[in-house]
Amino acid sequence: MTVESSNQKTGIVAALRVPTAETCKDRLAASGQWLLGHLLPPLVVLASLLALWEILCSLPGAMLPAPSQVVRETWDLIVMPFYDFGGNDVGMGWQVLASLERVAYGYSLAVLVGVSLGVLIGKSTWAMRGLDPIFQVLRTVPPLAWLPISLAAFQSSNPSAIFVIFITAIWPIIINTSVGIRNIPDDYQNVARVLRLNPYENFTRIMLPSAAPYIFSGLRIGIGLSWLAIVAAEMLIGGVGIGFFIWDAWNASMLSDIVLALIYVGLVGYLLDQVVGFIGRRVTRGTSA
Amino acid sequence: MNDRYLIIDNVNKIFQSKKTATHVLDSVSLTVKRGEYISIIGHSGCGKSTLLNAISGLTTATDGYVILDGKEVNTPGPDRALVFQNHSLLPWLSVYENVALAVNKVFGARKSAKERDEWILHNLEMVGMSHALTRLPAEISGGMKQRVGIARALAMQPKLLLLDEPFGALDALTRAHLQEEVMRIQSDLNNTVLMITHDVDEAVLLSDRIVMMTNGPKATIGEVLDINLERPRNRIELASDPQYNEYRRAVLRFLHEKQQKVAPLPKAGSKTMSTQEEAKERAG
Numbered sequence: 001m002t003v004e005s006s007n008q009k010t011g012i013v014a015a016l017r018v019p020t021a022e023t024c025k026d027r028l029a030a031s032g033q034w035l036l037g038h039l040l041p042p043l044v045v046l047a048s049l050l051a052l053w054e055i056l057c058s059l060p061g062a063m064l065p066a067p068s069q070v071v072r073e074t075w076d077l078i079v080m081p082f083y084d085f086g087g088n089d090v091g092m093g094w095q096v097l098a099s100l101e102r103v104a105y106g107y108s109l110a111v112l113v114g115v116s117l118g119v120l121i122g123k124s125t126w127a128m129r130g131l132d133p134i135f136q137v138l139r140t141v142p143p144l145a146w147l148p149i150s151l152a153a154f155q156s157s158n159p160s161a162i163f164v165i166f167i168t169a170i171w172p173i174i175i176n177t178s179v180g181i182r183n184i185p186d187d188y189q190n191v192a193r194v195l196r197l198n199p200y201e202n203f204t205r206i207m208l209p210s211a212a213p214y215i216f217s218g219l220r221i222g223i224g225l226s227w228l229a230i231v232a233a234e235m236l237i238g239g240v241g242i243g244f245f246i247w248d249a250w251n252a253s254m255l256s257d258i259v260l261a262l263i264y265v266g267l268v269g270y271l272l273d274q275v276v277g278f279i280g281r282r283v284t285r286g287t288s289a
Numbered sequence: 290m291n292d293r294y295l296i297i298d299n300v301n302k303i304f305q306s307k308k309t310a311t312h313v314l315d316s317v318s319l320t321v322k323r324g325e326y327i328s329i330i331g332h333s334g335c336g337k338s339t340l341l342n343a344i345s346g347l348t349t350a351t352d353g354y355v356i357l358d359g360k361e362v363n364t365p366g367p368d369r370a371l372v373f374q375n376h377s378l379l380p381w382l383s384v385y386e387n388v389a390l391a392v393n394k395v396f397g398a399r400k401s402a403k404e405r406d407e408w409i410l411h412n413l414e415m416v417g418m419s420h421a422l423t424r425l426p427a428e429i430s431g432g433m434k435q436r437v438g439i440a441r442a443l444a445m446q447p448k449l450l451l452l453d454e455p456f457g458a459l460d461a462l463t464r465a466h467l468q469e470e471v472m473r474i475q476s477d478l479n480n481t482v483l484m485i486t487h488d489v490d491e492a493v494l495l496s497d498r499i500v501m502m503t504n505g506p507k508a509t510i511g512e513v514l515d516i517n518l519e520r521p522r523n524r525i526e527l528a529s530d531p532q533y534n535e536y537r538r539a540v541l542r543f544l545h546e547k548q549q550k551v552a553p554l555p556k557a558g559s560k561t562m563s564t565q566e567e568a569k570e571r572a573g
């Protein structure tokens with residue numbers, strides 16, 4: 001296999017033309033065109049929105065800070081994301097990392113339990129009939145509604161927040177996994193039967209890869225919900241974390257800090273979504289969105 | 290033993306649903322010699338795939354039995370390799386890995402890793418796919434997928450090769466090309482092959498015998514035609530061969546004169562009526 005792929009590579013190299021000045025210029029022009037087409041629209045829209053915001057919030061009697069004011073007031077926070085003055089008084093980087101740590105625990109747990117339960121429901125009609133109605137009801141419970149009961153159960157804020165993440169992220173993972181397992185084409189199962197794969201081989205070589213695109217779409221929804229939930233949960237539990245930072249800023253009437261925090265929340269949420277999407281594409285070799 | 294390598298004895302298949310019972314196969318019996326190439330031809334929906342599935346063990350016959358090399362078959366196994374029209378390659382595995390999955394499972398205990406690797410490469414070489422080992426199924430053409438499917442089946446060294454309309458989804462040129470390859474491989478390996486087809490030329494060109502099935506429901510073997518054409522066969526020469534054309538006519542007569550006029554059986558449920566009509570429609 002390795003021999004072959006190196007053969008293939010030499011084939012490709014041999015087939016390539018030596019780049020001339022002409023083709024280089026063409027390529028530069030092409031990538032310039034691409035950048036112009038893809039980077040320009042968001043930049044223009046962003047600039048216009050900022051300008052609009054600036055104008056509206058500079059009017060007399062405006063309740064919210066204008067962008068220029070936000071930057072001025074939060075400059076220290078922007079340039080020092082990792083300062084640590086003890087207690088809650090730490091940089092935005094630490095705040096976000098604290099939130100991410102909770103998400104990492106809760107989400108990992110949700111992936112583990114969610115995929116297992118999804119496989120069970122996908123495989124066993126009995127389990128599906130028993131569990132599905134319960135899940136359908138439980139998944140409509142808003143994340144924060146779980147917080148009081150988990151606080152009562154854990155008697156501690158951190159595990160409670162992690163539990164809220166877990167319970168929020170798990171439903172789309174369960175449901176998508178079970179759909180993926182249920183939709184494994186007969187053809188693939190026939191391959192497994194003809195080869196007489198044992199149950200373990202069948203699970204790892206056929207079922208999981210076949211269901212992977214579904215599983216990853218569940219994982220992607222789950223990570224988004226996790227991030228939504230952690231920010232809300234942290235507002236209530238306190239301590240270090242981007243959610244409580246926002247709540248704290250609100251109590252101190254530091255609106256500019258809130259705006260900065262929202263930007264952080266949005267960017268990190270986007271990043272999490274992209275990371276899971278990227279892993280999904282790698283694992284499923286491009287068959288998942 | 291070798292003259293009765295595969296014995297299909299009185300196989301019946303009735304699909305039972307809540308309300309209706311569809312009697313698809315009715316007392317199908319056939320004996321196949323070792324190394325024989327058999328084509329099964331019949332109108333769409335008559336039960337060809339059902340018969341092949343019963344032989345592969347993917348479905349169990351309602352009645353009757355299948356014996357291969359002295360052993361009754363009940364469950365699917367690698368001694369009966371399948372190639373389907375829709376290739377059924379695993380889309381997340383590369384060309385090499387698709388064949389490797391089968392080879393490693395079947396020969397994992399008997400061959401070293403190096404021997405297995407060579408065996409995989411050898412089989413992909415045989416179908417002319419050595420240039421695309423790292424490609425995913427989605428990245429190769431339909432004809433190439435079918436080649437890989439055939440390589441995977443051959444690599445299992447099955448006692449019986451079961452092909453269900455293997456070239457049915459391919460364009461005429463690709464199909465002709467693959468037929469040549471199959472003939473070449475067959476002259477080397479001399480496998481025992483059962484191939485379903487609805488292409489009369491393909492059946493006559495490739496087979497030692499053509500098994501013609503009557504229309505369903507209750508389909509059975511109508512006629513069996515021995516093809517005594519010398520090998521290697523050349524499609525261009527055969528086109529003007531009177532014997533070849535006589536064989537073609539015989540199959541066409543069976544399909545379009547004898548089978549077309551069969552009236553739908555009265556007692557059948559509505560489901561079978563519709564498949565009967567569908568079969569007629571597709572046959573035209």
Ligand SMILES: Nc1ncnc2c1ncn2[C@@H]1O[C@H](COP(=O)(O)OP(=O)(O)O)[C@@H](O)[C@H]1O
Nearest residue numbers: 304311313332333334335336337338339340564
């Ligand atoms: N799982 C099944 N349940 C009920 N009927 C089936 C099933 N599989 C096939 N049939 C019926 O059996 C008949 C033969 O099907 P098939 O063997 O696929 O035909 P062919 O391969 O000759 O086109 C058809 O009428 C089809 O509707």
Ligand SMILES: [Mg+2]
Nearest residue numbers: 337338339453
């Ligand atoms: Mg069929």
